[in-house]
Amino acid sequence: MKLFLTFFKIGAFTFGGGYAMIPLIQRETVETRKWISDEDILEIVAIAESTPGPIAINSATFVGYKVAGVLGAACATFGTVLPAFVIIMIISSILREFGDIKAVQYAFDGIRAGVLALLVKAWWNMYKKSPKDSISYAIAILSFVAVCVFDINVLYVIIVCAITGLCSSLIKGKGRKESESK
Secondary structure, eight states, X not given: OXXXXXXXXXXXXXXXXXXXXXXXXXXXXXXXXXXXXXXXXXXXXXXXXXXXXXXXXXXXXXXXXXXXHHHHHHHHHHHHHHHHHHHHHHHHHHHHHHTTOHHHHHHHHHHHHHHHHHHHHHHHHXXXXXXXXXXXXXXXXXXXXXXXXXXXXXXXXXXXXXXXXXXXXXXXXXXXXXXXXX
């Protein structure tokens, strides 16, 4: 029940999609409830980004599973989805009636600006906890350029990044083993 309520609260009070939810998921599950560690949240976000579906729902599912197994995954996922479903139903009926009113349009402009701030915060938190070496920086920069400049499908970029990270780790591990054996 705590998983459901925690993720229901996250789902109900976060606007802007999955990436905007990441800082709240981190605060609630790591700092407040201490269900998982900072390292766990990084791994969960990485896995959630590379699996099909919305990142917030995937993250909730993985956190729920880690905390309470299959039932926990179901509770966290349903808690995340339910508020968005209800809110979308309400907003769609309101927009049909009041979408042409300037105040409503301005309100949504304000929400978009706030969401941008949440996305930047999520990026900053992930940056602070990510490895900082030349390979990681190269992967990040080249991925950004591939997606934003050349419009390469994100799926291909994620696959190449995973292979590059794996190869880099294997090479580093092999180098450490050789230096330890000398």
